[in-house]
Amino acid sequence: MTDVARTTPQVEGRSARKRRAIMEAATGLFLRNGYQGTSMDEVAALAAVSKQTVYKNFTDKEQLFRDIILGATDRVGEFTEVVAQLAGTEDLEKDLGELARRYITVVIQPRTLQLRRLLIAEAGRFPAVARDYYQRAPGRTIDAFTDCFQKLADRGLLRIDDPSLAASHFAWLILSQPMDKAMFFGDEQQYTPAELQHFADEGVRVFLAAYRT
Amino acid sequence: MTDVARTTPQVEGRSARKRRAIMEAATGLFLRNGYQGTSMDEVAALAAVSKQTVYKNFTDKEQLFRDIILGATDRVGEFTEVVAQLAGTEDLEKDLGELARRYITVVIQPRTLQLRRLLIAEAGRFPAVARDYYQRAPGRTIDAFTDCFQKLADRGLLRIDDPSLAASHFAWLILSQPMDKAMFFGDEQQYTPAELQHFADEGVRVFLAAYRT
Amino acid sequence: MTDVARTTPQVEGRSARKRRAIMEAATGLFLRNGYQGTSMDEVAALAAVSKQTVYKNFTDKEQLFRDIILGATDRVGEFTEVVAQLAGTEDLEKDLGELARRYITVVIQPRTLQLRRLLIAEAGRFPAVARDYYQRAPGRTIDAFTDCFQKLADRGLLRIDDPSLAASHFAWLILSQPMDKAMFFGDEQQYTPAELQHFADEGVRVFLAAYRT
Amino acid sequence: MTDVARTTPQVEGRSARKRRAIMEAATGLFLRNGYQGTSMDEVAALAAVSKQTVYKNFTDKEQLFRDIILGATDRVGEFTEVVAQLAGTEDLEKDLGELARRYITVVIQPRTLQLRRLLIAEAGRFPAVARDYYQRAPGRTIDAFTDCFQKLADRGLLRIDDPSLAASHFAWLILSQPMDKAMFFGDEQQYTPAELQHFADEGVRVFLAAYRT
DNA sequence: TATGAATGAGCATTCATTCAT
């Protein structure tokens, strides 16, 4: 009826539905148990699908893994757009603070953390996938920060020698403590919104103290 | 010369030598291939030792893993002592800069990075080991920074609300970029001493801009 | 003819057929070589089935063992019915003699003896299975004798203080010599029908001399 | 100094002591865990002896087993002498009752029962040992009963066609219930002396009812 | 197209026995 309705497939073929079921099952298992800790039997069972179907859709365990990782970096684009908009800010401190809070909220999500752990774990076995993931997700965000800070420097709002390093500084001033612990402490660690805001605010404070003109 | 020298066994028994060989072999394999990617056969073969000997020394694959991880956090103490000495500094900027350069040099060593990756990878399977490692290695260093910064604040040299967060800031201002990439890019990434010094210096600059009185 | 007949599967599925083949193979091997003396490889090979199929059907070596033992006590019910009928006998001596001959014939079968030896052998490793087997097979028969003798005592045909002990006496007066030897002499010992009849008759004679009113 | 002193070794050589320790350790383990369930490592460890010593003393696991079984049938002779004396009894009922009580007391000992179970369990693997054991222990006792009953028949005190079968009848009239259960119920089953006496007395009663002149 | 079975290899672990020291 509407344009949206036309472009969004309302009926998904049996086949596509199964494919999606497999990917969801496998994603959960890989995220929780790692590559070697996940068996194709489990995947098929959890997806309620025969093993043949898995193999017909994905050839290989490796391919299945690759496809899943690449499929799991969808919404990064949304955030980079937000970053890009910061370049035209009228109130740097306020907008940077807001950005920082959104940033830590997104990154600290269990799914994101698990994905990060999984890729770090499998970087040895899948160097290309790990590199790819880095460039699509955390790297892309850092790049967005880099571009943005360069523009703010051009506008005279920041004083920056090495914009890429400044971007890393910004990111890790915000994430350092929770991210470091999250890597080693599984999904147990939970932060309240107030704590996250504290990390964001303190990170921004330090960043501006050093980089504001 | 001294009695201590005499009582210290200069010759290592057959048994101890084999045990060491096994640990070295297993360390290398675990570091390179992960826990599941390493087989006890490989360990025995690389150590040039029979499987029996491996099992008689370590009971279990899990125990072998645990023992190795705990055995790999020996020299952390040396660095924390260096950190502690900073509290009495007469020239904060200079000594902090030196400390930063030592810090990044130690942390960026391939061995350290691999260990970090391994523990992150196995945090799901060995939560206790991962937590333990964190507390013995990166956590202990952060704690040393925390104590030191608190003392410097007491001496009026720094202005700090949350010393633990300041410690995290310091650490990650220095490590952020190389560490982030190292996690995803295997051991390929190599940094020149000059680059490392740049990371250290810039980190210190930002830190002092925000925390110096 | 009936609906039941129609719904009862006359053809056995592939799966069920394999399952049966595995059970038969494993039964033979366990009976001959014991639990520890039987390997899952052997079972699969003898059943002409892949190891996977064995494991998918039985989970475990222990489960396979348990299932086999429980499946091997099928026809005990038939005999206990015969025992029950004796309670209404019109000619005690004759009917008891007949029962005794049937009893020794059933019990002295190689299969029964092997099963008994196997369970005694594994009583330490599988106490629950051994207990279960006892209650389903020899114990159940003794119980049938007990009930029957109680009824005969009520009818005034026997004089019995402890019917359960009388049942044991009856059973072992018949079985004593051949069973004792069978336990230690493997399957070599063979008795002719005449010999078995002699054991039965003499057992009944002694029993009646002591218990008949 | 005395003859006793000379023939009885008062000092046992290191070697003999170790040999004894090994036999004791192995006996316990075989009895508890069976032949396959016992490893030579365990034996050596429990005997506090090196594996070499075990092998130097016993060549083989099989030999060790054989030696132990044969060494475990020492005191059977004592009982057969008691049986032999019954032949000259002046009060058959009383003396037979006493004998029965001694008999069940000896046979129902945990050690004896374990030995019996072990031999039954390993009859398939060690036919010769099982046969040998049977002839030295339960068989020898049955033979003693056989001889004794024959003599009593000759004296006109019993009326017996088949003395060997009568001996079996006697033995199992006494043992039937406790032995049958003991075979399947491990060492848990415990009988009070009163219960054992009941078994003995009832067995004797039935026996005499059938065999006394 | 989807299911059950097969393949063939691998892994952690244990064992009986023998060698070297």
Next chain:
DNA sequence: AATGAATGAATGCTCATTCAT
């Protein structure tokens, strides 16, 4: 004579992948 290590094979079990139905 005794210990630690080695050998070499086996065992229970799992896995990724492929056939056959």
